[in-house]
Amino acid sequence: MIGFLTALLLAGLIFLVSLQRPQWGLLIVATLVPFHGLLLIAPVTASWWKEAAVLAVVAGALFAPRERDRVAVLPWLRPALVLVAVGSASAFLVLGEQAAFPIKIAFFYIIPAVVIYCHPFTRADKDLLVTLLLSTGAITAAYGLWQQIIGGWALADLGYEWNEAIRHAGPLLRSFGTFNQPFPFAFFLMLVLVVGFAAAMAQPRRFRSKLYWWLSPFLLAAMLSSVVRAAMVGLVVALIVLGIVLYRRLLALLAVLAAVVAMLLPLALLLDPGGAVSTLFSATSLEDRGGHWSERLPEMLVQPFGTGLGTTGSAAERLHNWGSPVAAAYQPDNQYLKIGLELGIPGVVLYAVVVIIAAVVLIRLIGVHTDALEQAITAAALAMTLAACVAGFFSTYLEIFPLDFYFWFLLAVGASVPASAKAQVVFWQKSPEILKTNESEKVDDH
Template sequence: MIAVLATLALCLLTFLLGVRRPQWGLLTIATLVPFDGVLYIAPMLLEPWKELAVLTVALAACIAPRSRDRVTLVPWLPLAGVLVLYGSLSGVLVLGIAAAFPIKIAYFYLIPVLICCFFPFTRRDKDLLISLLLGTGLVTALFGLWQQVVGGWALADLGYEWNEHIRTTGPLLRSFSTFNQPFPFAFFMMLVLVMGVAVALAEPDRWRSRIFWLVSPILLVGMASSVVRAALIGLLAALLVLGVVMYRWILQLLAGFLGLVVLVLPLAFLADQEGRLAAMFSATSLLDRGGHWTQTLPQMLVHPFGMGLGTTGSSAERVTELSGSLQGVYQPDNQYLKIGLELGLPGLVLYALVIGIAMMVLHRLIRIQQDPLERAFTIGTLAMLVAALGSAIFATYLEIFPLDFYFWLLPAAAAGVSRTAAPQVGGWIPRRRQAQPA
């Protein structure tokens, strides 16, 4: 009963904020989603609270007053609609009504993009989102480090389950913080670090930037405590993007750092008597994944149009749970393999076009934006997309909540620009808004 009332109260709050400004509703959700995993031991809200909150903001957006001085440039949205239609049709043909859950997992968080189309993020919205990300990032990082201090058995006493939430790699406990598993925690830390670095470099004299540099080691150690190597790879890829696009000295710094690692790491392995470093850098998991990837790839030739949305990964697990089936579920551990297996070559092409066009728009925005914060937000978003694409080689990134929410929200938020700047970039603008005078 308490969870029902609390969920209703949250929906009422997001509705009231959304009626005033739908952007505020999205910012509220963006602040709360990193703490969804806490509900496992403290069920203060209903499980679908985040979906209900998004739908509430969407409802509020239908009656909220709209500003006419900004637009959101998302020319990739029509292609994303084709992808949704194609994927949904494939899921329904294979799973019938049970396809509702895979469709929700795959495409639900495109709804915030639609909201952003009619209510573009302003500079102030982007600035506030950065502050909220840094604040929640610090809290979750500290909680993850606290888990290292208390240990797995203390976490089990709190109600977390071994091999579900509490996981180990060799002698290392893998922190999962306020999330349900180590992967979302690591990738969220990656996101916060990427966006924080981009904005802090653009505004070095601001107090928020100074605080970020002070707490960034905590964020980095928190990410490392999850023992998710894909997050480290994604972070390095993002820093490379920042170096190539704007700050060339980052490339020199990365080269020096990697050289130092090559020199020091062998000595560190020799001094590591407990095998912690060996567990951290073990290639066993990658070799296992490479083995089943090699065996599974030929299935894409057998099913050129895919086996249907929701036939692999965590969405397939949920479908089997709901149906009571005992059939085993294949975990691709690779976003591209998952899309190829489920939607075939057409799905892969559509997905590549959507992401490719989104990255092209962001790159064009960087060249025309004059405001340092807005340009930094766009650079950080572009770097974050590259980090996510790199991490998706080793994980089904778009099935990991709340990373799927941020994956679509950030490009849409970054693409909010003044109407006078829009013609310099090009892009899809809703007709009713396009017809309004500048």
């Protein structure tokens, strides 16, 4: 009962805040979701608080005043809503009255993007978001490194379960921070590192930027302690994207670091055979996944329209545990294979269209921005989108909370611009006259 009342109270407070500015309500949600995993040992609220919080933002947004000088350029919302309709229809056809849960898992967190479409983020909102992400990242990273110090048995005494939250990779305990598993912990720290890096490069003299450079090794160590290799690959991809679109010097630095790692890695493996380093760079899990991917991939050709939303992954596992006639869950560990198995080739094509349109818009917006911080946030949103796409080859990225929330949220935040920029995105050409006009039309959103 206490958890129920706490969730309602939190939703009520977020609703009141969202009546003034829905952006603030979403910032509160974005700050709180990394701590959802703490409910495993401290159930101070109901597990559905996060859905209630998002719906509270929606309710407040219906009555909140709109800012006419800002827009969110989200043309990808239309194909995304088509994907929602196709997925929902397939879920109802296959699962009937049990379709609500997989629909929620797959599509619920597109809602914040719709809210931002109606109430775009300002420069001040984006600036506050960077500060909040860096703060929550530091807290959860500290908790994750502390887990390495106390060990698995002490974590079990706190109430965490073995083989759920507490996991090992060879001799290494996999940190999970304030999350319920290592995977969201690692991907969230990847996000904090990328957004923080972009903001620090945009405002190098600011105290927050200097603080980021001191915290970044700490954040990186915590991410590595999770032993989630997809997050390591995603971080490299995101930094390469930032280097291509904004910070060319970063590419040279990454090349030097790659050369250093290539030279030192063989020596590290010789000095620590079968230990932490070999575990960190082991390809065993990828080989295992590759085996079952090759077995399942032909099913997309046998059933080109899929088996229905919610028939694989965590949604199917939950339904199976609830006594659903759905077969024992198959975990694809691949976002694209999951979409293909459930929604067939049309689902994969729709998802690709959504991501491609979103990426193209963000690339164009980077060239339109005249404010360094806003440009950096848009570039970070692009980098995180492409990093998530790469990570999706090794995980069901959009089925891992709160990564699904941040994926759609950042796409909309990065596409929030001054109203005057919208036409430039649609019709923009790299002509000197337009570029000169862009430089002369500076917008101050403070």
